[in-house]
Amino acid sequence: xxxxxxxxxxxxxxxxxxxxxxCGTDQGFxxxxxxxxxxxxxxxxxxxxxxxxxxxxxxxxxxxxxxLSCRLTRKRPNDADSEGLAAWAKTESAKRRxxxxxxxxxxxxxxxxxxxxxxxxxxxxxxxESVITGHADGVVTIDLAEGxxxxxxxxxxxxxxxxxxxxxxxxxxxxxxxxxxxVDGAVPDVGWVRDQGSRRxxxxxxxxxxxxxxxxxxxxxxxxxxxxxHYDDGPPADWRSSYVSEYATSHPWEDWAETFxxxxxxxxxxxxxxxxxxxxEGADVVDAKAQHLRTRPVDAPSxxxxxxxxIAHWLPLSYALNASNRSMGHDDLYPFVLSExxxxxxxxxxxxxxxx
Numbered sequence: 001x002x003x004x005x006x007x008x009x010x011x012x013x014x015x016x017x018x019x020x021x022x023c024g025t026d027q028g029f030x031x032x033x034x035x036x037x038x039x040x041x042x043x044x045x046x047x048x049x050x051x052x053x054x055x056x057x058x059x060x061x062x063x064x065x066x067x068l069s070c071r072l073t074r075k076r077p078n079d080a081d082s083e084g085l086a087a088w089a090k091t092e093s094a095k096r097r098x099x100x101x102x103x104x105x106x107x108x109x110x111x112x113x114x115x116x117x118x119x120x121x122x123x124x125x126x127x128x129e130s131v132i133t134g135h136a137d138g139v140v141t142i143d144l145a146e147g148x149x150x151x152x153x154x155x156x157x158x159x160x161x162x163x164x165x166x167x168x169x170x171x172x173x174x175x176x177x178x179x180x181x182x183v184d185g186a187v188p189d190v191g192w193v194r195d196q197g198s199r200r201x202x203x204x205x206x207x208x209x210x211x212x213x214x215x216x217x218x219x220x221x222x223x224x225x226x227x228x229x230h231y232d233d234g235p236p237a238d239w240r241s242s243y244v245s246e247y248a249t250s251h252p253w254e255d256w257a258e259t260f261x262x263x264x265x266x267x268x269x270x271x272x273x274x275x276x277x278x279x280x281e282g283a284d285v286v287d288a289k290a291q292h293l294r295t296r297p298v299d300a301p302s303x304x305x306x307x308x309x310x311i312a313h314w315l316p317l318s319y320a321l322n323a324s325n326r327s328m329g330h331d332d333l334y335p336f337v338l339s340e341x342x343x344x345x346x347x348x349x350x351x352x353x354x355x356x
Contacts, residue, residue, distance in 0.1 A: 175260030
């Protein structure tokens with residue numbers, strides 16, 4: 001996430017700010033400009049209709065209108081469920097960060113209600129009904145109960161995971177959707193709406209699928225059987241040499257989704273560090289300030305830095321972040337090891353993004 005500043009007083013703003021706490025200017029996120037801007041006084045743009053309910057300050061054209069991020073949510077708790085609404089608002093905040101990053105990477109983001117090849121989110125709580133976090137045919141389902149920190153930590157320990165967050169869930173499950181878009185070719189024409197203008201054709205052929213199978217395995221393996229075997233037997237003893245997490249070993253689809261999520265973790269963290277002027281010197285850092293510390297939106301995916309330069313910066317940065325967390329008595333911020341095979345998988349994801 002980039003750093004934002006108030007255009008009136010130059011004070012730093014958080015991505016979630018709807019008002020500058022220094023000068024009191026109302027702020028809104030402009031999707032065409034990919035920046036926080038003062039809300040126009042002439043009414044040419046106003047805050048999303050979910051400003052009060054979910055804290056969404058993304059700008060829209062008319063009062064009562066939902067922004068792109070909010071329109072992607074097609075199911076949420078009802079208005080009488082105060083606890084569910086609070087969890088929903090917290091999850092929507094994480095989702096806006098996800099949507100911002102997808103747009104920033106020039107990936108297609110379009111509502112399933114507008115295009116049968118689009119994506120939708122169903123944000124529901126297992127407190128009152130059975131909800132399974134997952135993805136199916138462009139629909140991402142998230143259990144809002146995990147918005148509760150205690151429940152999230154309990155599930156992390158129960159599943160034996162090193163890392164578990166709501167943003168991580170959103171990135172992982174959305175990764176399944178982008179497998180369809182970027183690898184499978186099952187979504188041949190998806191609109192890109194960052195500037196509410198152009199449409200682009202996203203076409204992937206057999207080459208992408210063949211390369212995927214070489215790196216990740218054959219996704220045609222029975223998914224249910226693979227998950228059952230994973231939960232019964234656990235991961236192979238040497239999983240760290242080829243996978244970014246234990247869950248990634250369960251099936252090629254899960255390996256892709258975990259790798260895609262980590263790609264978003266890494267690129268977002270690097271961008272944040274760059275925006276705040278954080279440069280960690282390390283033996284493997286090459287051209288750290290020039291190529292891969294992006295602080296402005298790119299005009300085309302091909303302008304994104306190479307994976308080699310991203311990894312060269314990420315390794316020393318992640319070491320420093322982990323050391324800082326330990327200094328505060330916390331667990332590592334990024335408790336993962338990136339083997340050569342995992343880096344190759346990350347590079348595959350990055351190559352598909354850059355082809356856009």
